[in-house]
Amino acid sequence: MSDASRPRRPPLVILGFLFIALFAALPFIAPPDGHERAALAQFVGRFHPVLVHLPIGLLSLVPLLELLGLLHIWIHLQKSAGLILILATLGVLGATAVGWLLAWSGGYRGETVMNHLWGGIGLSVCCLLLLALRPSYIAGEGFVLARLLYIPLLLTTLGVMSWTSHQGSIITHGEDYLTKYMPGGLRSLFGIAPAPVPAAKSTAAGGVVAPASMFVTQVAPILDKHCVACHKPSKHKADLRMDTHELLMKGGESGPPVVAGSLEKSDLYRRITLRSDDEEFMPTDGKPALSPAEVKLVGEWITAGAKP
Template sequence: MSNLRNLCSGNFRRYLRWGDRISGQLRLGLLTLAPILTVAVLLALLPPDGNERAEWAQFIGRFHPLVVHIPIAFLLLVPILELAGLNHRFSYLRLSAGFVLGLAMLSATGAAILGWCLGRSGGYSGPLLTQHMWGGISLAAVCWLCWMLRLSDGEQRSTFIYGVALALGVGLVAWTGYRGGQLSLGEDHLTEHMPGGLRQVLGLSNVQASLASAGANTFYGARVEPIFAARCVTCHGPEKHKANLRLDSYRSLMRGGKDGPVVRAGNVQGSDLFRRITLPLDHDDFMPKQGKRPLSADQVKLIELWIGAGASGTLPLAAIKDAPTGSASPTAVSDVTFEEIDPAEVTRLRAGIAPAVAELRKRFPDILEYESRGSANLILNASILGPKFGDSDLEGLAPLAEHITLADFSRTAITDRSASAIAAMKQLRVLRLMHTRITDSTLQRLGTLDQLESLNVFDTPVTPAALPTIAKLPKLAHCYAAQTAIPSQIAVPQPLIGKLVF
C-alpha cells in the first residue's frame, strides 16, 4: 500500500510539473502573440491610405528598411541549424535553433509594426502594399507558430507540422521580400537590367514603358507619358505615391499632389514639375532624387514643349513641329529612354579601361564609379576630395576622359590649367564646377562638348564673356550661374533664353 501511495504521489507531482511547464509556455506564447495580433488588428482597422500622418509615425516608420532584414537572416538560419543538427556530429547546432527562431519571431513582429508606421506615414497605398504588409504579418505569425511547436516536448510536437511551418516561413520571406522590392524599386526590378539575350529566351519585351493610358497618336501618350513611365512612376505610381503625387496617368498628373497642381497648362516656368527637373542637381527639390539619373536634355525639352502647348492629353502628335525626335519612328519609346547596349560590347569596353580605372581607384578610392551595371561610362565625383584634388590629379584622368559622362569638381582646387583635360571629356553630359577658380578661359575651350546637357558654374569668377561659347553647346538644357559675375538681368544670347538659371 505504501509503495502504491508513493507511486501515485510521484506521478501526481510529475503531472503538476508538466502542467506548470505547459502553462508557462502557453503564457509566454500568448505574450509573444499579442503584438502580432495587435498589428493585424491595426492593419485591418487602419490600413495605409496614402495620406500623411504625424511626424513621429514618419520618423519611426523610416526604420523599417533597417529592421526588416534581421528576421530574414534569422529565419533562413533556422532550417540550416535544424538540418545540420540531424548529423550526430553537429547535434549541438539544434540546441541554438530555438533561440534563433525566437529572435526571428521578435524581429519579424518589430519589422511588421515599423512597416505599418511607414505605410501610414503617407505616399503608400494599393494592393501591392497590402500584399506586402499582410505577408509580413503572416510571417510573424508563422514564426510564432514554429517557436511554440519547438518549445513543446518531443511527444507533443509534430515534427511534420513544424517542418511544414518552417518551410512556409521561408517561402513567405521570399514572397514578402519580392513584394517589398517591387514597392521600393519598381514592379520590374528583377528584369529591368536583364541582358537582351536572356530577355529573348524568356519572351520578355525590351520596352518597359507602357503607352496604355493615352493613344499613341497623341503627343502626351507617345512622347511624354513614356518619360514618366520609365523615370518617375517607381516613386509616383499606383503603389508608391510620394507627396501624394501620381504620374502614371494623365488624370492623376493634372490633379497634382499634396502641394497642389504640378502642371499649369501653357505656363512652363510656373509648373512645379518643370521647375524641379531643371533645378541644380544638388538642390534639395531636384527630381529625380536619390542619385538617380537626371532626365536628358531631349526629355526635358519634350515636357517643356508639351506644357507650353497647353498640356493637353489629346494634343495630336503632329501638333508640335520642333520636338526632339531621336529616331525615325515618332512614337518609339526609345525616343525618350536610353538605348540598350550590347552586354558583350560593354564587357569589351570595360576591359579596355580596367587598368586605368583600377589605378585611379587605388589613388583616390570612391571618386569613380560606372554609370550603371550595363554601361562602360563613368561618373567622376572629385568633390568628395575637396581641395585635395587639383590640376595634376585631373591630368591623370586622360586615359579615361572619353568615358566620363558626369564630372563633379565642386570645391576642388582645379584652375584654368585643367581646361584641356575637361575639354577631352567628349561624352560629358553633366559638368559641375561650382565653388572653384575656373574662369572664362576654361569655358571658352569647352565648345567641343556637344553632349553637355547641364553646366553648373555657381560661385565662380565666370563673366558674360563666356556666354557666347555656352550658347553654342547644342544639347545644353540649363546652366546655373548664380553668384558669378554674370548679372541676372543680362540680355542673354537667344539659344540660352530659359536655360540660364540664377
Template sequence: MRSNSLMIRLKNICLKYRFVFLFLAIAVLFLPFIGPQEDPPSEFVFFLGRFHPLIIHFPIVLILLVLIIEVFKKYKLLEVPKNVIGLLLGASLISCLVSLGLGFLLYSTGEYTGEIAQQHLWGGVLLSAAVSLAVFFLLSYGQSKAQYFSTGYIIALIFANGTLIYTSHQGGSLTHGKEFLTEYFPIKSQEPDWQPKPVEEMLVYDDVIVAFMDRKCMSCHNENKAKGGLILTSFEDLVKGGKGDHPSLVKNSSLESEVYRRVTLPVNDDDFMPPEGKSPLNENEVSLLKWWIDNGADPELRITEASLNPEIESIVQVYLTELKTQQRNRHLQKLSTENLINSLENVENIEMKIDPYDEKSIFISMKFPPSSFGDKDLINLQPVFQNITKASFIGSDITDDGFYHLGQMSSLKELYLQQTQINGEGLAQLSKLSNLQLLDLSKTKVNDGNLLNILMLPALQDVYINETLISKEVIDAIKAYNPGIKIHLERGTYF
C-alpha cells in the same frame, strides 16, 4: 558559468510564458485592420518608418538559416544544440516584429498605397505570426516532447519561409515593379521571338545610317526638340535642313553637306557635332555616311547593292554585326520598359509612353479630358521614377508637397507644371535633378523668393514664367548670376 546560468533562466522564463507567443501570433493578425489616423503622421513617424528596408534583412537571413539547420540536422549533416536554434529563432522573431512595426509606420505615412502595399503588409503580418507559432511549438516540444508539437514547429517554419519569399517579392514589387523577383526566373513563358530583318531587305539609309544617327544625333534633332531647326527623324526632314545657311544634305557631295561637315570638324570646334557629353560618330559611321552621300544619298539603296562596292563592303559587314546586337538589345529594353509600365497600378488618369529614341525612357502627361491628379498620385509612379525623362502635369492639383516625389525622378529632362497649385516653395527639392533642362511654371503662384531656387539646378537652360508675378528685378538677377538660363515670358509649348 554566468552565461550558462543566464541561458537557463531565459529558457525557463520562455517555457513558463510560452503561451504569450501563441497570443502574439493571433494579435498581429489584427494589425492590417487598424484604420489610418485622421491627422497626418509626425515627421518622427516618417523618420522611423524609413528604417524598415534596413531592418528587414535580419529576419530574411535568420528565418532561412533556422530552416537550413533543421534540414541539415534531419539528414545528420550537422549537429546544432537546441539552445542555439532557440536563440536564432528568438532573434528572428524579434527582428520580424521590429521590421513589421517600422513597416506599419511607413505604410501609415501614405507613401506606399495600393494593392501591392496591402499584400506586402499582410505578408509581414503572416510571417510574424508564423515565426511566433514556430517559437511556441519549439518551446512546447522542449517541455513535453510530444511529437505533434515537433510537427507543428516544422510546418510553421516551412510556412514562415514560404511567406518570407512572398513578402519579399511584394516588397520588391513596390519599388521595382511586379516582376522584380520573377523577371529572370528561368522557368517562365518564353520572351516574344525576335528575328533580325533579312539582309536582303535592309536599306543603307533606314537600317544603318538612321540606326547610328538615332543613338547619337536624334535626341537633339527630333520633332519635339529641334536644335537649330534641324530634324533628323525622317529623310524628308534631313533634306529640308535647319535654320543655317548651308544645306544639310547635298546629293553626290559630302563636302557641301552640312550634316557631314559637322561630324568631321575638329572636336574642339564649337560647331562639331554631337556636342560635348555625347558619343561622336566612329570612323566606320563617318565613312559610311560620306560614301552614301557621295553616291547619291538614295534612301532606297539596299545593303546588298552597297556591299558590291569594294570600298564600302568591309565597313558594311562590320556594322551589320553591331547593328543586329543593337537592334536585339533595343527590342529587349523596350519590352522591359513596357512590362514595367504594365506593372503599375492606379495610373489610369495619365498617359505613359516610351521615348521613341530611347527605349529606357518614359514620357508621362495628363489625359484629355483631364481628370483629378494630385500629390498622392505621384506615389503610384515610384517604380518608374528613374525612367521618366519628360513629365507634364498641366492643370493638375499638384502642390509644392509634390516636389518631394518629382525630385526623385533622377532622369528628368523636361518638367511642365503650368496651371498647377504650386507657389515654388518646393523647388529646392529639385536640386538633385542633374539632367533637368526645361522647367515650365507658367500660370502658377510662384513668387520672387521661391523662383531663386532654380539657380540650384545645374543643367537648367529654359524657364517659362508666363502669367506669373515674377518681378523684372529677379529676372535680371537670375540672368546675371547664371547667363546660361533663359527666362521666357511668353507661353511655352504644351506637352
C-alpha cells in the same frame, strides 16, 4: 510525463500573439491611405529597411541548423536554432510594427502595400507558431501533432518570408525589377510575358519616318529617375501619379501639374526650377535635382504641347 519534463512554451509566444492581435487590427483601424503624417512617425518608420534584413538572415539559418540535427551532423549546432528563432521572431515583430508605421505615415497605399503588410503579419504568426511547436519537436514527446507540423511549418514560413520580401521589393524597385533582364528561355519556363520591345518609329504618309515620341524617349526616363519614386501606384504624394502620361496629365490634389503649351501655368516646371532650398522645390527628401539639360528637355516638351 511530469510537469518538470513537459516542454515549455516561451513566454514570448503568449506576448507575441497579443501583438499579432494588435497587428491584425491595424490595417482596419489605421490602414495605409496615401496620406503623410507626423514627421516623428515617418522618422521611426523609415527604420523598416534597416530592421527587416536581420530577421530574414536569422530565419534562413534555422532550417539549416535543424537539418544538421536531423542528419546528426554537428548536432550541437541544432541547440542554437532555438535562440536564433527567438531573435528572428523578435526581429520580425519589430520590422512588421515599424513597417506598418512607415506605410501609414509615409504616403503609401495600394494592393502591393497591403500584400506586404499582411505578409509581415502572416510571417509573425508563423514564427510564433514555430516557437510554440519547437519544444515538443526537440523533446520528442508531448503534443504529437506539434512534432509532425514543425518541419512543414518551417518550410511554409520560408515561403511566406520569400513572398513578403518580394512584395517589398516591388514597392521599392518596381514590379519588373527581378524579371526585366530575364533571358527569354527563363521567361517561357516561368510563364512570364516576353520583354517589351522598344517602340519602332512610325511611318508617316509618303513613307517618311516620323520621330519617336519625345515623352517616351526623353521625358519619361527623367520622371522615372527623379519623380516616380514618390508618385507611383504604391505611393503617390498629393494623390499625384507620374508613372504614365495619362495619370500625369490627370493631376492630383492641386490639379494637373502640366498645362500643355504653358511653362508659366505648369506647376511641375515651376517646382523643378525653384531654388533647391525652397520648401516647394521638387524633388524632395534629398533626391537628386534635375540637371539643367533635363530641366530644358521637360520645358521643351511642355512648350511643344506635352504630348504622349
